[in-house]
Amino acid sequence: MFDFFRKKPKPETPAAPAPDATPQPTPPLVEPEVAAAVEPGAPVQWLPAETPAPEAEAAPTLIMPSPDAVGEMPTLVVAQPQDKPKLSWSERLKAGLARTRDTLGKNLAGLFGGGKIDEDLYEELETVLLTADMGVDATTQLLKDVRNRVSLRGLKDASELRVALKEALLELIQPLENPLVIDANSPKPFVLMVAGVNGAGKTTSIGKLAKYYQSQGLSVLLAAGDTFRAAAREQLVVWGERNGVQVIAQESGDAAAVAFDAVNAAKARKVDVIIVDTAGRLPTQLHLMDEIRKVKRVVQKADPSAPHEVMLVLDANTGQNAVSQVKAFDDALGLTGLVLTKLDGTAKGGVIAAIAKQRPVPVRFVGVGETIDDLRPFTAKDYVDALFE
Template identity: 60%
Template sequence: MFGFFKKSGKPEPAGRDPQPASPSAEQAPAIAADAPVAAPAPISPVPAQPVTAPAEPAAAPKLSWGERLKAGLARTRQQLGGGLANLFGRRKIDEDLLEELETTLLMADCGVDATQYLLDELRLRWKRDRLETADQLQAALADALHKIIAPLEQPLDVSGHKPYIIMIAGVNGSGKTTSIGKLAKYFQAQGKSVLLAAGDTFRAAAREQLMTWGERNNVTVIAQDGGDAAAVIFDAINAARARGIDIVLADTAGRLPTQLHLMEEIAKVRRVIAKADASGPHEVVLVLDANIGQNALAQVKAFDAAIGVTGLVVTKLDGTAKGGVVAAIARQCPKPLRFIGVGEGIDDLQPFKAREFIDALFEPAPAGATKRGDASA
């Protein structure tokens, strides 16, 4: 019944000995006493053969960040660069073509404002420079896009305060907690010491995930089972000050911008940080999932009103996202774009560089590059 014993065959009738497993002496064939016994054949020694381990396949060369960025932006490039090639074909540049291009830009999540700006720029270049070919118009589009997003390239400088307190916010599923782990690794590579504050006390999974990142990066995590998020971050700041830590990355609970009472709670966290350090928080980062398209604009506006967003992290650009949302943000609610993520690897979150981003949009991905999804949290 419990799986510890196993029966086989039918039970023997009571009072009868079980049948022997081998034939009895009477049943065995008789062997003459004087029959010659053959001597065993000598065994020739077999020379030992060297054991050769199977050849392991050569490891694929690690792609550079620029190559990973191109691979990650494949869908956006197909929408813009590839879309332009298919759109233009052998047609001459005219107003009908520009109208079709307008649809392409809107489908790439550029938004109405950025799309109108880009079309105005292209019309100007078309007439002024007498553009004729698809390559010329694509180059003009790349220049116009770069002009829009270049102001977003503002690297984060953490040298002004110690500890430098970075408050991280975002909706659930944006990749917020995962981005914190990657940021910890990035700052460590810059020679900075880091401490993590598990301020998302509402989700045990978020706390455990952050502690896992802490173990992976050998970083201390200040956490509590439940309790007040602001109190956890307050304790983390004091601990960082006592230990001489350079950077505090403070996680906060995911919030929907439409839930005003919950947005007020995250505003409280910001006020408590200011009590722990009168100059803090020194950076308020909003993590955005690039797959949400134009909804990213609403999130930036709502979080900015509640906590004063000073920088953005855009994740999951390697998924179904269309990177035109970066242009939409630049035109409608410009905030410094500190980092972008194009994969789930520890090094797949890097500082945003406008020219690098534009080049990745209009150049083909390297051979062998694979597209990966950014883990969400």
């Protein structure tokens, strides 16, 4: 009866097999879906893919190993991003004006598709031009010019109207083509004063201008005179570092003092070009516009012949409001040139025609992108071709 309390022997557990002295290959570092497609025990090699994924810079890419790679340790190789082919300036301009061209071109395609030239066609053409933000005055002149060309040439078919309109537009904006050339005959230092409302791309344009004139072998100095907007000075300093350009700035003080010191520094260092940034102002803020006038007066004290260029930066997205800005800043400062930015983000590129008719200040540069090379001298023919082609 005591057999029940006796300790029963445990069943014997089979002994574990001795470990194999042969080293096992390292498990592949792959996703389960990829690992399932690989022969068990085979390593996976990391090599650059033939075509890297877009927007992925220096990303490792997985491909299957060759039979000769069995037994080798996995290798991680960083795929180098492929350089995108660079577009010419005319191609970038056409791409930048795509929205304006779509607005203008799609509507004109219906007009120039065929049929006869009559008053109904002229009315439709007027609507299309106004939609492209060319303004009433410019539209009226263009229609008058087109009518004269149709009459003189005896045009009958609507498809012939396209060439007449293109010629009329080119003739209207051609006087705005007047590139700013700074060479050995220019004053030294050449003082370029830049104004514009907040958000127009003024500081960014200054950085691009610095790069542009540097590429011509000129030495450039920047003056961080936008002491009103937060971080404007730091932003200009960053542009200066990118281009290897010295920036004159002050922790505190007004824009006029910065401009005065910068002009004197440019003289002492024998710099070719000095670009003076000013605080962004709305043309309706009269007391703030007075401060920009003060900057100009102080610059003239440092150099009686300066500023040699007073440039206004315009955002093309503002449309007809850009014309109002040109008038206000021109009345206050006496503008000598314009920079039209952000043409790649608007359907209102026709505002150049409005400027040409109402306040024909030369358009020195146009910008169609964010890269440092996307600011180029304005060429009327290239601009018109980009709108119609």
